[in-house]
Amino acid sequence: MSQLQTFVAGGWGGYALIFAAGMLMTEPWRWMGVRLSRDLHVDSEIFRWVRAVSTAMVAGLVARLVVFPIGQLETVPLSVRLIAFAFGICVYLFIVRNLAMGVISGTACLVAGAILLAT
Amino acid sequence: MSETPPQEPPPAWTIGCSPRRAFFHGLRATPWTPGLILFFAMIGFGALARDAGFSVGQAVFMTVGIFQLPGQVALVDQVARGATLVTVAFAVLLTAIRLLPMTVVLMPYLRGSGLPRGLEYAASHFVAITAWVEGIRRLPPLPQHVRLPFFLGFASLLCSGTVIATVAGYHLAGQLPPALGAALLFLTPIYFVLSLIAAATSLADRLAILFGVVLGPALFLLAPGLDLLATGLIGGTLAYALGRWRRRANPETQA
Numbered sequence: 001m002s003q004l005q006t007f008v009a010g011g012w013g014g015y016a017l018i019f020a021a022g023m024l025m026t027e028p029w030r031w032m033g034v035r036l037s038r039d040l041h042v043d044s045e046i047f048r049w050v051r052a053v054s055t056a057m058v059a060g061l062v063a064r065l066v067v068f069p070i071g072q073l074e075t076v077p078l079s080v081r082l083i084a085f086a087f088g089i090c091v092y093l094f095i096v097r098n099l100a101m102g103v104i105s106g107t108a109c110l111v112a113g114a115i116l117l118a119t
Numbered sequence: 120m121s122e123t124p125p126q127e128p129p130p131a132w133t134i135g136c137s138p139r140r141a142f143f144h145g146l147r148a149t150p151w152t153p154g155l156i157l158f159f160a161m162i163g164f165g166a167l168a169r170d171a172g173f174s175v176g177q178a179v180f181m182t183v184g185i186f187q188l189p190g191q192v193a194l195v196d197q198v199a200r201g202a203t204l205v206t207v208a209f210a211v212l213l214t215a216i217r218l219l220p221m222t223v224v225l226m227p228y229l230r231g232s233g234l235p236r237g238l239e240y241a242a243s244h245f246v247a248i249t250a251w252v253e254g255i256r257r258l259p260p261l262p263q264h265v266r267l268p269f270f271l272g273f274a275s276l277l278c279s280g281t282v283i284a285t286v287a288g289y290h291l292a293g294q295l296p297p298a299l300g301a302a303l304l305f306l307t308p309i310y311f312v313l314s315l316i317a318a319a320t321s322l323a324d325r326l327a328i329l330f331g332v333v334l335g336p337a338l339f340l341l342a343p344g345l346d347l348l349a350t351g352l353i354g355g356t357l358a359y360a361l362g363r364w365r366r367r368a369n370p371e372t373q374a
Contacts, residue, residue, distance in 0.1 A: 005201065009172055018180050022191070029216055030219075030246050033244050051327075052327040056353075057347055060336075061311075062312045063345055065192070075297050099152070110162050111298050111302050114297070
């Protein structure tokens, strides 16, 4: 266990961590957005760049959760995780452009793969 | 995203509508399909928080206080991997920067309600993928005076739903067969990647997704701790540069 994990397990330390490293890192961006919305353009070059950086970062986080998962997802082989991930995306892109259907098909593929390989 | 909807007269209920009634109209207009996806993704988050060693109260505190799933997942994920306080905070910060342009885009619709300015700041707390997309979609046809309470109406129901989902996911996590437990944890990445694809409007956005997916795991191995930052900066800047180059090369295509 890292120091931080012991801290979280301590109870109040976890709440303090969430406040400091979670809420204080998040809310000011929203407030700044309220202030700046008066005179900033969404089509400006700096916003296009910020948008690309944050998109790449969330995409990286997503891929990391699939390739190096934490928790019970680890019990499913990497190949099944990757196939299910790609399957969900393909269903969304090429079959039905519907978020729910994409999420359900990807997840169903994962469950099917996990059960098939476990037996 | 589609073109601007044709000008239609505002719905009849909005004429002379009080803020309180507009709030309840918003509440009843809560979008079910995106709401359900968010609900399931939050179930996944509850399960993730439990596996990472957080208490159920802490998980709910994250959902209500942070209210943006990528940031919550980054926080939980970093802590579970034994990161330091600074790297945890930094990862959350990076996921939250995108809320700034999102808020800038949404706020013009929420202004001019005649209600206290503080409520605009309160409304900005609900800026996260689901409520933002629905706001952009549903607010424009409504008259200015009902938009803010209407938005607060459906956003607060979405928020309550996420709390229930977090608690449900947290308690389900330990009791499901492994395949279903894994499925809960899989909901978050698949929902995120599809939301990113759905929200992508330019070539730069689409390239950023592609680069991020490839760089994320690679940089996790090469530069653990700095991987999210590096993925965002390298992948995002490259995607932006290519998108800009393409825009300059043929200005007619909006790609």
